[in-house]
Amino acid sequence: MRSGARAVFTAPLAPWLKIGPALLPALFFTAPLHAHWVAGWTAAPFPATAVLAPQDVRDYAGATVRQEITLNSAGTRLRVRMTNALGTAPLAIVAATVEAEGHTRPLRFGGRDGVTLPAGAALTSDPVAVPVRQFQRIAVTIRYGDAAVPAAHLLTVTVRYPDGHSRTGRGPALATGVDVDRPRPGHVIVALGDSITEGARARPESFTGWPEQFAARLARQPRYRDWTMVNAGIHGNRLLRDGAGPNALARFDRDVLAVPGVTEVILLEGINDIGWGNARPATDGPVTADDVIAAYRQIIDRAHAAGIRIIGATLPPYRGSVYFTPAGERVRQAVNHWIRSSHAFDAVVDFERVMADPQEPSRLDPAKDPGDHLHPNDAGHAAMAAAIDPKLLSAR
Amino acid sequence: MNRFISLFAIGVAGLALSATAAGSPRSFWVGAYGNVPIGYEPAIRDALGTPLHDQTVRQIVRVSAASSAIRVRFSNELGSAPLRIGAATFARIDSSGNAIAATVRPLTFNGGSSAIIAAGAPLLADSLTANVEPGVDYAISVYFPDASMPPAHAQMADVAPGNQTGRTSLTGSMRKRVSAIVSRIDVTAPPTSRTMLAFGDSITEGAASTPGAYMSWPDQLARILAGTRGGRCWSVVNAGISGNRLLHDGRGPGALARFDRDVLSVPGVRTMVLLEGINDIGASAQPAHRDEPVTAEEIIGAYREIIARAHTHGIRVLGGTLLPFDGAVYFTTEGEAKRQTVNAWIRTSGAFDGVIDFDAAMRDPVHPSHMIPAADSSDNLHPHDAGYTIMARAAARAFARDACAGA
Numbered sequence: 018m019r020s021g022a023r024a025v026f027t028a029p030l031a032p033w034l035k036i037g038p039a040l041l042p043a044l045f046f047t048a049p050l051h052a053h054w055v056a057g058w059t060a061a062p063f064p065a066t067a068v069l070a071p072q073d074v075r076d077y078a079g080a081t082v083r084q085e086i087t088l089n090s091a092g093t094r095l096r097v098r099m100t101n102a103l104g105t106a107p108l109a110i111v112a113a114t115v116e117a118e119g120h121t122r123p124l125r126f127g128g129r130d131g132v133t134l135p136a137g138a139a140l141t142s143d144p145v146a147v148p149v150r151q152f153q154r155i156a157v158t159i160r161y162g163d164a165a166v167p168a169a170h171l172l173t174v175t176v177r178y179p180d181g182h183s184r185t186g187r188g189p190a191l192a193t194g195v196d197v198d199r200p201r202p203g204h205v206i207v208a209l210g211d212s213i214t215e216g217a218r219a220r221p222e223s224f225t226g227w228p229e230q231f232a233a234r235l236a237r238q239p240r241y242r243d244w245t246m247v248n249a250g251i252h253g254n255r256l257l258r259d260g261a262g263p264n265a266l267a268r269f270d271r272d273v274l275a276v277p278g279v280t281e282v283i284l285l286e287g288i289n290d291i292g293w294g295n296a297r298p299a300t301d302g303p304v305t306a307d308d309v310i311a312a313y314r315q316i317i318d319r320a321h322a323a324g325i326r327i328i329g330a331t332l333p334p335y336r337g338s339v340y341f342t343p344a345g346e347r348v349r350q351a352v353n354h355w356i357r358s359s360h361a362f363d364a365v366v367d368f369e370r371v372m373a374d375p376q377e378p379s380r381l382d383p384a385k386d387p388g389d390h391l392h393p394n395d396a397g398h399a400a401m402a403a404a405i406d407p408k409l410l411s412a413r
Numbered sequence: 414m415n416r417f418i419s420l421f422a423i424g425v426a427g428l429a430l431s432a433t434a435a436g437s438p439r440s441f442w443v444g445a446y447g448n449v450p451i452g453y454e455p456a457i458r459d460a461l462g463t464p465l466h467d468q469t470v471r472q473i474v475r476v477s478a479a480s481s482a483i484r485v486r487f488s489n490e491l492g493s494a495p496l497r498i499g500a501a502t503f504a505r506i507d508s509s510g511n512a513i514a515a516t517v518r519p520l521t522f523n524g525g526s527s528a529i530i531a532a533g534a535p536l537l538a539d540s541l542t543a544n545v546e547p548g549v550d551y552a553i554s555v556y557f558p559d560a561s562m563p564p565a566h567a568q569m570a571d572v573a574p575g576n577q578t579g580r581t582s583l584t585g586s587m588r589k590r591v592s593a594i595v596s597r598i599d600v601t602a603p604p605t606s607r608t609m610l611a612f613g614d615s616i617t618e619g620a621a622s623t624p625g626a627y628m629s630w631p632d633q634l635a636r637i638l639a640g641t642r643g644g645r646c647w648s649v650v651n652a653g654i655s656g657n658r659l660l661h662d663g664r665g666p667g668a669l670a671r672f673d674r675d676v677l678s679v680p681g682v683r684t685m686v687l688l689e690g691i692n693d694i695g696a697s698a699q700p701a702h703r704d705e706p707v708t709a710e711e712i713i714g715a716y717r718e719i720i721a722r723a724h725t726h727g728i729r730v731l732g733g734t735l736l737p738f739d740g741a742v743y744f745t746t747e748g749e750a751k752r753q754t755v756n757a758w759i760r761t762s763g764a765f766d767g768v769i770d771f772d773a774a775m776r777d778p779v780h781p782s783h784m785i786p787a788a789d790s791s792d793n794l795h796p797h798d799a800g801y802t803i804m805a806r807a808a809a810r811a812f813a814r815d816a817c818a819g820a
Contacts, residue, residue, distance in 0.1 A: 135661060140669070274673060319537065
């Protein structure tokens with residue numbers, strides 16, 4: 018994006034404004050933009066939630082919290098982005114470290130160990146000079162002050178309390194992004210979506226959500242060495258309504274445009290809008306195909322305005338799932354038809370085709386269904402990753 | 414950039430000409446008007462004071478670049494509930510303030526005349542083919558059928574009963590300060606075009622300048638740039654919010670909280686000018702904000718963050734030194750010391766891509782902690798028109814180093 022803006026200042030002084038030579042040094046410092054910071058990993062934030070399960074952790078007061086991250090891109094150094102974007106009060110970090118290659122280094126902010134994240138803001142750490150490999154596992158550890166109930170993506174974290182005991186559970190993961198500096202900007206694909214994109218029902222320890230499997234596929238091909246995939250999926254997320262995280266239209270600037278180096282988006286979202294919007298009894302429906310398509314058009318226009326290529330993905334079948342209704346199924350069919358035929362997207366990935374049961378196309382293929390008739394299992398995620406033709410992404 | 418040109422050529426040679434029409438992926442958009450969201454403010458001076466309900470709001474806008482197509486962005490980004498627009502139109506305004514009948518055009522939303530803006534989201538209207546040029550007033554009239562408290566940016570606007578979006582002159586209207594939900598206008602432009610975004614507080618928004626005269630420093634800079642061969646590729650977007658701070662919410666979200674929305678979502682931005690921090694310093698001395706003291710180091714930290722995020726997206730940042738404020742309501746000697754520290758860092762750190770030394774241009778040579786009396790609106794904080802002219806000229810010198818292609 019903004020390819021024309023990346024050049025370093027090299028233009029000679031314009032003759033159309035007369036400036037005394039003595040003023041010049043003070044007028045312009047040339048800070049070349051040599052670094053190519055790109056996202057190596059992301060997790061989209063959502064507002065603080067109540068405890069949803071027994072193993073959930075929410076209050077980090079005085080605790081030290083460790084979060085493990087698998088980087089999808091190599092780089093010569095890294096930096097970590099901490100989020101309080103959906104927090105309603107300032108959030109203090111006493112200290113933070115990053116562990117990579119067996120070494121632990123401090124994460125600093127403007128040269129300092131601790132920092133306070135303003136309400137509504139994210140902060141990027143100073144660069145840490147540690148080279149990282151693709152798919153390397155790193156850990157970010159944060160020590161909190163007296164009051165800390167962060168709003169962030171829920172991930173598995175290990176919390177060590179002031180009294181020495183520790184537990185591993187699901188809690189807000191303050192590191193919302195890890196950027197890496199690499200020799201060329203390359204491509205960064207953001208997978209924008211819901212639980213299917215987040216990787217629900219894939220075994221968490223096996224790194225098998227479709228975006229991650231696709232990233233692994235790209236990594237095996239030399240011509241895509243400079244390509245990275247990052248995941249902006251939020252479990253339960255919707256295009257048009259809040260609930261499980263801010264709706265996609267509300268979070269697009271933060272979760273897509275602000276991703277360092279973003280060049281492509283794969284959009285797979287809408288089944289929760291359709292499902293809940295047409296469920297019986299209706300919750301806050303009805304959601305029509307036109308509603309979903311209008312949201313797609315918004316996302317397409319906003320991506321294009323930023324010079325980002327956007328790939329639409331058809332919605333996989335969901336018959337038999339908790340919110341299935343025939344009315345919803347008609348909406349899904351109409352939406353998928355539009356995705357395929359409108360040419361509004363720059364390219365289309367047909368997830369429905371690879372996920373449908375050949376015998377009964379409105380259902381998930383049993384071999385790819387973990388049993389909830391909605392989310393893919395590991396084999397399903399693998400089939401989705403295999404369905405993406407990398408050439409579609411780069412066609413210009 | 415080149416890919417836009419080559420795709421354009423393919424479109425003409427191969428497929429239908431409509432492939433290159435406004436709004437197609439091939440179009441290159443730049444920001445040309447900004448009115449970034451603050452929130453719903455029912456108690457502000459001259460406020461309507463009640464929710465809009467079955468009423469039309471006519472917001473007057475200008476664009477900083479000529480074009481043949483526009484796309485209007487509406488804001489519900491600071492809202493927690495969906496917001497319905499019943500209808501909206503775009504029109505050119507004549508000298509008496511009425512819409513010119515032949516220019517009244519409906520704004521559509523995915524082809525429809527009404528739309529619901531999702532909670533927390535913006536909404537782009539369908540692109541509209543319409544010739545626009547700088548220096549001309551346009552009206553965007555929006556009908557609110559429901560009781561609505563748009564969380565946008567309060568402006569003086571005409572409020573009229575019912576749906577009068579299609580009318581040239583409004584019946585029964587009153588001029589009130591009311592949420593103006595058009596937060597941006599983008600225009601199609603040649604791929605060599607660039608957007609300059611002015612990010613800051615009241616001094617960037619243009620407080621204390623003559624109302625309706627477009628005399629803020631970004632407005633005046635836009636006119637200087639448009640009048641020169643080396644400057645006419647620039648469009649200007651004002652992202653100033655009176656009362657805004659870097660590190661705390663106050664009037665509008667803090668700068669670090671609004672950066673993604675107010676900067677990164679604007680197409681074509683090549684350079685941003687950052688002039689903010691005096692309210693952080695000033696508020697530190699006010700009892701109402703005693704829990705929100707800010708040090709010079711924290712202000713510098715916020716600058717570093719903004720610079721890093723802008724550079725990540727290929728945007729250059731010009732740092733503006735903070736204007737003198739001795740005599741302002743929140744002036745203290747401690748605050749002045751912070752301002753000096755911050756300004757010294759802006760000038761000497763090399764962290765910015767360039768510096769616009771507004772302080773040097775605006776300070777009284779005899780009493781350098783004061784603004785030049787001739788530039789001061791009389792509150793010892795905000796310039797008036799002539800002061801903003803000095804600022805615009807100082808900024809223009811910085812932009813002289815980055816002349817338009819072919820100049």
